[in-house]
Amino acid sequence: MDARAWVATRKGLFEMRQRAGGWAIERVSFLGEPVSMMLPPQPSGRMLAALNLGHFGVKLHASDDAGVNWHELAAPVYPPQPEGEPVGGVAWKLVQIWALEAGLGAARGTLWAGTLPGGLFRSNDGGESWQLVEALWNQPARAEWMGGGYDVPGIHSICPHPLLPSELLVGISCGGAWVSRDDGASWQVQADGMRAGYMPPDQAENPNTQDPHRIVRSPVQPDVLWCQHHGGIWRSGDNARSWQEVTGAPGSSFGFAVAAHPAQADTAWFVPGVADQQRVPVGGALAVNRTRDGGRSFEALRAGLPQRDCYDLVYRHGLAVDASGGRLLMGSTTGNLWASDDGGDRWVRVPVNLPPIHAVRFD
Amino acid sequence: MAHIVFTQQLKRFTDTPEFDTPASTLRAALDAAFALNPQLRGYLLDDQGHLRGNVVAFIDGRRCHERVRLDDALRPDSRVHVMQALSGG
Numbered sequence: 001m002d003a004r005a006w007v008a009t010r011k012g013l014f015e016m017r018q019r020a021g022g023w024a025i026e027r028v029s030f031l032g033e034p035v036s037m038m039l040p041p042q043p044s045g046r047m048l049a050a051l052n053l054g055h056f057g058v059k060l061h062a063s064d065d066a067g068v069n070w071h072e073l074a075a076p077v078y079p080p081q082p083e084g085e086p087v088g089g090v091a092w093k094l095v096q097i098w099a100l101e102a103g104l105g106a107a108r109g110t111l112w113a114g115t116l117p118g119g120l121f122r123s124n125d126g127g128e129s130w131q132l133v134e135a136l137w138n139q140p141a142r143a144e145w146m147g148g149g150y151d152v153p154g155i156h157s158i159c160p161h162p163l164l165p166s167e168l169l170v171g172i173s174c175g176g177a178w179v180s181r182d183d184g185a186s187w188q189v190q191a192d193g194m195r196a197g198y199m200p201p202d203q204a205e206n207p208n209t210q211d212p213h214r215i216v217r218s219p220v221q222p223d224v225l226w227c228q229h230h231g232g233i234w235r236s237g238d239n240a241r242s243w244q245e246v247t248g249a250p251g252s253s254f255g256f257a258v259a260a261h262p263a264q265a266d267t268a269w270f271v272p273g274v275a276d277q278q279r280v281p282v283g284g285a286l287a288v289n290r291t292r293d294g295g296r297s298f299e300a301l302r303a304g305l306p307q308r309d310c311y312d313l314v315y316r317h318g319l320a321v322d323a324s325g326g327r328l329l330m331g332s333t334t335g336n337l338w339a340s341d342d343g344g345d346r347w348v349r350v351p352v353n354l355p356p357i358h359a360v361r362f363d
Numbered sequence: 364m365a366h367i368v369f370t371q372q373l374k375r376f377t378d379t380p381e382f383d384t385p386a387s388t389l390r391a392a393l394d395a396a397f398a399l400n401p402q403l404r405g406y407l408l409d410d411q412g413h414l415r416g417n418v419v420a421f422i423d424g425r426r427c428h429e430r431v432r433l434d435d436a437l438r439p440d441s442r443v444h445v446m447q448a449l450s451g452g
Contacts, residue, residue, distance in 0.1 A: 055417040055447040056376065056406040072377075072402065078410040093410045 005362045008035040011355035023350040039100040046126045050097035058094045076121040076130035090117045101158040107165035114155025133184045148173030148211040157215040171215035176207045193243035213256045214316045221265035228258040246295035251282040257319035266294040271314040280311045304347030317359035331357030365441040377402045390433035417448045
């Protein structure tokens with residue numbers, strides 16, 4: 001059966017299809033426009049694409065026929081900014097939609113949008129209207145959040161819980177991991193165990209200023225969370241109540257992306273870069289680090305990936321695994337796209353030269 | 364009546380009316396445009412109703428620097444051009 005995936009880039013949204021001859025572009029939407037994130041078609045048929053027009057702001061588009069036709073929806077809007085704001089210099093203005101997710105199980109009808117400058121929005125009508133989750137936005141602790149990758153803080157990871165419809169975890173650069181267990185009515189920062197080398201020593205373990213570059217939840221064992229952090233790799237086995245650092249990743253534990261296997265909670269993939277001050281593959285050789293034992297050991301997967309003169313960076317949402325756990329796609333900010341059909345053992349470069357890749361997702 | 368014109372660049376996203384308005388300020392002229400096409404508002408103004416950072420307005424050839432109140436005065440024969448500020452790559 002054909003596989004389908006979506007690649008959001010600096011200059012358009014690309015629908016990719018895998019047929020007998022391999023992966024190829026099936027359709028391009030919004031050619032020339034920056035697409036910061038997309039939500040693949042939901043059971044309702046609705047899919048979303050978030051644009052970040054350089055001059056004219058953030059826009060949200062919907063398709064009900066898998067990207068053939070699109071129409072514009074009202075984008076999330078921040079409420080009027082009170083006198084005395086901004087907290088920490090952050091204006092109440094939408095800068096970017098950085099994450100789009102649908103609820104799971106009984107919460108499947110809920111859509112979530114994570115944004116810069118740090119607001120979480122929800123929609124109960126398929127994206128037609130959005131409401132700011134004020135209980136998170138109004139946290140006094142938000143004053144400590146900082147930009148990480150952008151000038152202002154942002155929510156890049158939204159992890160619903162497949163068994164607990166009232167539960168949600170969000171990852172914030174830089175604001176740690178925040179959890180609600182009551183459908184967004186109250187929130188707690190839950191990044192205990194993470195450590196930030198970019199903070200003063202007495203603040204390094206402050207959970208509220210951590211920079212989790214990306215957090216993903218194991219679909220099959222939802223208490224397991226994987227985090228590619230600015231300062232390394234962390235894992236939680238108790239649903240974010242505590243985090244343990246995972247050491248021993250070959251080459252480097254720095255990176256942005258992480259993908260969790262859909263059926264094996266101990267399996268996850270990471271894409272290492274040298275370090276925060278040098279965001280390129282180690283030694284000019286691209287690798288994917290895979291653990292299959294919960295982080296106790298790793299394999300560096302290199303077959304089919306460029307092993308010299310490679311300076312591709314895989315950003316937060318640039319690595320995806322499909323529902324089978326076998327297919328992977330990895331896109332770089334250089335616009336290269338690689339595919340694997342065997343869990344990362346072997347990779348093939350998809351023969352396209354894309355714009356810088358923001359996000360890759362399977363159906 | 365002041366005459367208001369929008370950059371052609373906007374046409375690929377939304378309708379851009381070119382019209383005459385009795386408005387006496389830039390904001391009133393923009394509000395008149397938004398009454399004709401409500402979707403246009405989000406393309407020109409941000410969440411707080413300020414002119415977007417990469418949008419510029421000219422009144423009779425003079426660039427408007429007031430981006431929050433948008434209270435620059437219009438004369439009855441003013442020509443208003445709403446343009447994009449060039450950027451990007």
